[in-house]
Amino acid sequence: MANLKSLLVPLLFLLSSSLQAFAIDAGEFGVEIGDFGGQTVAGKVYAVDKNTLYVRGFKFNVRDADAFFWAGKENVPSTSGEIVRYPAEPKTPDPQKLPVLNDVAFILKLPHGLTIKSLKSLAVWDKTKLKSLGSIVIPENLVVPEPRVLPEFSRIAHGLRSGNVTILDAKTFLIPDLHYDGTGPDAYFLVGNGSKPHGNGVKVPNEHGSLNVLHGYNGETIVIQLPQPLTVYNIEWLVMWCIKYNHNFGYVRIPKDLNVPPALEQNKTGVRVLISIP
Template sequence: MTTATMGPIVAFVIIASISGGAVGAPYLGKFIGKLSELHHGVSGEVYAVDGRTLYLKDFTYDGQGPAAYFYASTSRNANSAGFRLRDENGSGEVIKRYRKEGVTLTLPEGKTLNNIKIFYVWCEEFEVNFGDVKIPRSLDYPRPQKIEPLKGVHAISSDNIVIVDAQTLLIPNLSYDGEAPDAKFWVGRGPKPSPQGIRVPDENGKEVPLRRYDRKTVVLTLPGDLTVFDIGHFGIWCEAFTVDFGHVQIPPNLNVPPSLKMLGVSPQKRPRNFDISREVSRPRVPLVGGQLEATTFRPNRQFHNIFQQPNQNFLIQQQQLLTPQQIFAQQHQAQQRIDQSVYHQQRQPVPYTPLNLQQRQYQEQLAYNQFLQNRRLLEEQQIKAQLNRQHNRFDLPAGGQNAYAQFG
């Protein structure tokens, strides 16, 4: 990441989450209430993460109960008629001692926060309630939210974008012609993109110029500790020419789940049956492109230099094992990378303003089309010269002379 983009990230991190409450308070979902402190030091705050997941903040229990379990019930009373919840590790054993710990719990299959009315810590041996919290009726628990589709120049389009959780975006059926030299996924404050925005790594965790997409469903993770509460827009931005190719606004006060990273849950500690795709697949927010879970993937922040040239000795060794056609293909790809690097260095970005947006888009497209035309002419000349050189080095197969003749 460049120095120019580090500043906004630092600023975003210290801003309070719009839905998270006080300054510096982490966003953990919808606050339900505090556990009643009845026995064995039980205490803590309870949050709804999504329709099937609860998070206990600063949960405390002395571990001295003989047969204590996490429980929930469809009635309003804490009693033996309820059902067990597995602990944060997916274990059904008696719960251990806790000291102000964060605990993520998942309701059993077929149960949601729509049909349970109380959560409690229950001792099965003596049928005693150690502490409970009531679940409000018609609880508006966090769930994925749909926003506007992406539309713009360079054939950019998508279906409605889904904000899966506070750090995860799903872009269904994304299309982009891949012709721009330096397009990136981009976020920032305010309703429109600007050069002060932040790159978002692609679905492979890389910050390289975007390739062509043909109605592909893409899942993106916001970098670092950045959340949807810190940004006002998402889109595709040409960093070299400071041009907005298309964006959507991120609504404020979104009631979406926190990411697993925000809950301190790693992929290895992911609770059993923790599947946010059930919320995405509800009729309100249809899932496109198969199963999807909340993600804790954090891409490597090291910038990948796509113009780095391979070791020449290695190339010479490899050429001894390749056919002439394979050599031509390798050198053609290397020349494309060099041409794009030179093209970037020659073009100096012009400061972005809304008034010159359409003019800049036209100039950028015109300049790039001229560049492509010049490159094609150069490639024809290089191929003819290369064929002539390779003809003297290799025994070309039948048709090799004909292939050369078409350029004569």
């Protein structure tokens, strides 16, 4: 028994150490904060990034209420909170009262100056009756997803260079100050797995969503998105590669210890408001 224990202890240590290097996958919707879970107000709330919430399966069944989403800096909602606009892209200058909603999903953007970590609660607040119709507490130890800044592309061939690449969300890369002479006859962005890039990766559309051969770049900042079903959690590198000549022009490695926002198209259209559960 003692011999078995002596073998298991170092094995468990190695296992736990290796697990620490892996990502906190924010999942499809973000990191779950809580569930309203009431009869009047129901639905789960997720942290997308420091300023953005995703609400899923939301139900609100009070007609003509003077009700708004309410960001509070106390665990128990009070009059000192601040309105969080719904919808996130309002059509009027003044915040709109919450209508009756049934099983919908949408993004909420926090007011300027507020972050998820600066809050302690999110409520549906009746401004006339000065009371909460339902609320969740935001945990102090919540790990909020955030974009991850990577090194620049390695400089191998054809004048390829860039600024630091940023993973904006689970499917989106921002590549600033991109330079490439455009003379590669069969060059594409590829992603894949392995200790080093190779030509058997998956093609990634360019900044226009096209899979045409890459043209030259002269300092542009571009945004590219991984094709379905890929995310940054299941790839190990992004490379510019000439397939015809099997040539690596330059690449950047994807770390394993990621906790980036989910891909809810917030980096594609600014804000996405859904009207049904995806």
